[in-house]
Amino acid sequence: MKLSQLRNFLAVAEMGSVRAAARHLGLAQPVVSRGLQELERELDVSLFERNARGVTLTAMGVRLLDRARTIQNEMRRAQEDIAQLRGGTEGTLNVCLSTVPHIALLPYALKTFRQRYPDVQLDVLDGVFPAAEAKLKNGELDCYVGPAPEQPPGSDLVVEKLFDNTRVVLCRRGHPLSKARSLADLQGAEWISTTVTFKPEEEFAPLFEQHGLPVPRLVMRAHSALTYITTIAYSDFLAMLPVQWAEFEITRNALDIIRVKEVLPAPPICIVRRGDLPLTPAAQYFCDMIRRAGIHLEQERTRRSGRQA
The missing domain is CATH 1.10.10.10 (Winged helix-like DNA-binding domain superfamily/Winged helix DNA-binding domain)
Known part of the structure; x- marks a missing residue:
């Protein structure tokens, strides 16, 4: 052959x-x-x-x-591995990023990465782990950065946690439920679900059942950040999204947070890569910059919490 x-x-x-x-x-x-x-x-x-x-x-x-x-x-x-080990700065880098690393990590990591590898062509897939798993295993993707997989992906993939995460409830400006202060106050609302879980209802059911509440009515499942933003901004739908959405300038100025009293956990953000072969130097450097961005994000969050206290 x-x-x-x-x-x-x-x-x-x-x-x-x-x-x-x-x-x-x-x-x-x-x-x-x-x-x-x-x-x-x-x-x-x-x-x-x-x-x-x-x-x-x-x-x-x-x-x-x-x-x-x-x-x-x-x-x-x-x-590309050999060329980069010899000092070359060319090649390709194929990664899958969920919305959180797009919003909170990539802006911090990209500039430094481009300075080190100015000739590497970046190919970025927008998605969560189910969209990336097969491509990671066959080598189409170098790494995935986003919410941790629901189930351990197997010994052929390595999962490295970057940081724990939480969510907030987001709505349009002027939403009639914007002053609600508990999940119980949101009964009857219509919700958008994400693709972070295999089944839409699995994203909400455990949390609402924990507080003795019925599972909310899911009327839409969104697969992209643009869908979340436009749908929330121009309807009465609610969404439960990672807290970074509320801190992102574009969404911070377009959407409101419904400040419920309940803690809304989110899957930790992680890096997933193949475990049987090393990353190329460019891919390794990109992951290093993502790790550094995660540390910077956590430091900023700690500082903000200290000022609020």
């Missing part, structure tokens, strides 16, 4: 046709076709079903796809 064969296989799988793959790779179509045929003969299976519109993966092709992506990602990472 040759790397060029796997490269051609991946291109055809992702582009949906041999012609599009050849154009993408800058190769002649017969060269790509011949490479696929050689790979299928070597494996003694059909990897694609051919049809008038192009090709689709067979069951065997789907099985090979993840392994081929892992091999390609590790080859790229190996080249």
Whole structure:
């Protein structure tokens, strides 16, 4: 099995046709076709079903796809690893960040990272752990920063806690419930849930049941920060989001906090990465800057608490 064969296989799988793959790779179509045929003969299976519109993966092709992506990602990472160890500043960094690190950690970490690695191309996926898990395992992502996974992800991934977190209830300016002071006062309200839990109701049920309250009515599940902001600002929906939302300039000036008396815990913020292979120097430096940003955030929070006391 040759790397060029796997490269051609991946291109055809992702582009949906041999012609599009050849154009993408800058190769002649017969060269790509011949490479696929050689790979299928070597494996003694059909990897694609051919049809008038192009090709689709067979069951065997789907099985090979993840392994081929892992091999390609590790080859790229190996080249970048050696180049950066020799002092190079080029490469790629693929990370997944939830909203909290976007708001509270990335602004602090990005400037220093760019000074150290000005030629590294950053590719940032916005999401929580379920969106990142498979990509971490096959090497598409270098790391994930966000709420800790609901369940331990297995020995192949390392979870490092950065800090514990809490949530606040957010609403639009002038909301009729803005003066409420307990979760009990919010009964009857309509809520937005996030994707931090596998099922929407699991995000609220334990907390409300702990206080002897029925699970609130969930009318919407949001998958992006933009959805949270626009929906909360232009409706009577409520959301329970990490406290960093209330401290972020954009949302602080657009939304109000409903200051309920109950403590609203949130999953700790963590870094998740593969445990079987080291990070590239650029990825390691990025994680170091994220750790430093987390320490800075905690120090600022402590100082604010001291002034309020």
